[in-house]
Amino acid sequence: MVKIADRILFYLFLKPLSYFPLGILYFYAMIVSFLTYRVIRYRRKVVHGNLVRAFPDKSAAEIQKIERDFYRHFMDFIAESIKAVSISKKQVLKRTSIKNPELLEELAKQNRSVIVVCGHYNNWEFYALSLPELVPSYTPYSVYQPLSNPFFDKILFRSRTRYGMNLIKTREVIPFFKNSTHQEKLVVIVNDQSPSNKKKAHWNTFLNQETGWNIGPEKLAQKFDHVVLFGHSERVKRGYYEVEFKLITEDPPSMPKGEITDVYSKMLEELIISDPKNWLWSHKRWKHQRPDGV
Numbered sequence: 001m002v003k004i005a006d007r008i009l010f011y012l013f014l015k016p017l018s019y020f021p022l023g024i025l026y027f028y029a030m031i032v033s034f035l036t037y038r039v040i041r042y043r044r045k046v047v048h049g050n051l052v053r054a055f056p057d058k059s060a061a062e063i064q065k066i067e068r069d070f071y072r073h074f075m076d077f078i079a080e081s082i083k084a085v086s087i088s089k090k091q092v093l094k095r096t097s098i099k100n101p102e103l104l105e106e107l108a109k110q111n112r113s114v115i116v117v118c119g120h121y122n123n124w125e126f127y128a129l130s131l132p133e134l135v136p137s138y139t140p141y142s143v144y145q146p147l148s149n150p151f152f153d154k155i156l157f158r159s160r161t162r163y164g165m166n167l168i169k170t171r172e173v174i175p176f177f178k179n180s181t182h183q184e185k186l187v188v189i190v191n192d193q194s195p196s197n198k199k200k201a202h203w204n205t206f207l208n209q210e211t212g213w214n215i216g217p218e219k220l221a222q223k224f225d226h227v228v229l230f231g232h233s234e235r236v237k238r239g240y241y242e243v244e245f246k247l248i249t250e251d252p253p254s255m256p257k258g259e260i261t262d263v264y265s266k267m268l269e270e271l272i273i274s275d276p277k278n279w280l281w282s283h284k285r286w287k288h289q290r291p292d293g294v
Contacts, residue, residue, distance in 0.1 A: 006151045018085035022239050025079035033075040037068060043282040047071075050281045054207035054272075069277035077123055080239065084125040085159050089133070092163070096130035096233075099244040104186070107227055108137035113185050115221050116231040116245065119192035119268045120280035123241055125160070127233050131188070132164030134243070138186035141166045143173055173216070177224050188231065189217045192268060192280075198288040202258045206265050207272065209286050218260040221252040228252055228260055230267045235278065 017025065036042045047070060051063050058066075084092075098104075107114055118124070131140045142160070144167050147153035161167055168176050168187070191214055195201035201212030221228045228248040233241040248263050249255055272279045 003151070006149065010152070010155060014082055015085060018082050018087070020083075022079065022083055025083060026076060026238065029075040029079040030072070032078075033072045036075065037071040046284060047281045050285065051276070053209050053286070055276070056208055066276045070279075070281050073277045074280075074282065076238065080123050081125050084129060085155075087126075087129070089129075089163050092126055092129045093133055095240050096126045096134065097242050098134050099234075099242050101134070103229070103245050103247065104135055105137055108184065111184055112250070113183075113224070113226045114138065114187070114229055115217055115226045116186060116188045116229045117191050117217050117248070117264045118188065118231040119271075120190060120283075121268070121271060122233040122235055122278045124190070124233070126241055127231075127243060128160050128165050128188070129163050131186075131243075135186060138184060139166065140164070140186045140188070141168050141176075142188040143168050143170060143190070145170050173220070177220055181224060187220075187226070191217050191264070192285070193283065194285055194287050199291050199294055201288075201294075202261045203290045203294065204258075204262055204265060206269055210290055211265070211286065212288055212290065213261050213265060215258070215261060217264075218252070218255075218258070221249075221260060222255070225253060228264075230264055232268075232271055 037044070044067075047067055048063070051058075051066055055063065055066075104114070128142055142165055144160075146169055147156060157167060193214070195212045195214045198212050200215065202215045202218075203210060203212050205211065206213075217228070220226065227250050230246045230248055231243060233243045236242050246267060248260060248267075252260060
């Protein structure tokens with residue numbers, strides 16, 4: 001049953017806010033960033049602990065600067081996510097572009113399906129909305145974990161799919177791949193969260209810490225022979241992003257177990273080190289330890 005408070009929050013606050021120009025939303029984001037960092041101190045311990053362990057050679061002052069920059073970036077992302085609820089197709093395409101579309105065009109000519117692995121880096125909402133128009137040679141899909149709140153899950157689903165993106169629930173991934181083997185597709189999988197099963201995870205060193213990875217994208221690519229790309233968006237300027245794809249492998253079945261995941265995690269690590277504030281430091285990425293015998 002939908003709670004009245006959820007409807008009030010969305011229809012009287014979030015949705016009206018989404019019609020505001022981004023410049024005004026950024027102004028509010030700047031205020032909320034200060035309050036979140038200085039007053040509410042939202043997940044400050046988690047963010048600080050993650051950064052200290054990821055960058056042991058940085059000084060306290062350098063860590064603090066990354067923290068402040070992260071909260072500013074995070075609130076900008078929240079503002080952009082609110083805007084994404086009602087942003088027009090014209091506006092989202094104006095704000096998102098692909099740096100190297102020729103890579104996908106060449107793969108499409110070869111009738112190759114593609115799995116794009118990416119992390120929670122920069123704005124993935126504009127990315128999802130714009131991809132169907134930016135990559136016309138493919139039918140785009142994105143794997144997502146439904147929200148625990150059914151009302152907001154429905155809102156999110158409707159928002160992300162309104163310009164052509166297709167969403168696959170995590171529990172439906174295997175049946176989807178089995179039933180669509182003859183269809184060229186592009187499937188985006190975000191793979192930088194803590195794995196649900198640490199015993200079945202692939203473990204390596206990532207940002208100076210022993211890290212477990214969900215091996216699902218690698219297994220899918222190898223079983224169904226999909227090209228694997230690393231995808232990420234770079235912030236050109238406030239509110240404007242450029243998506244870039246990098247080849248991991250065109251021949252997944254030939255790769256040793258764990259290598260695709262290792263290559264992906266190394267690419268993500270290099271990206272994060274180049275500009276740390278843009279990654280989602282507020283989640284507990286390292287809450288599991290490698291089990292004995294794994």
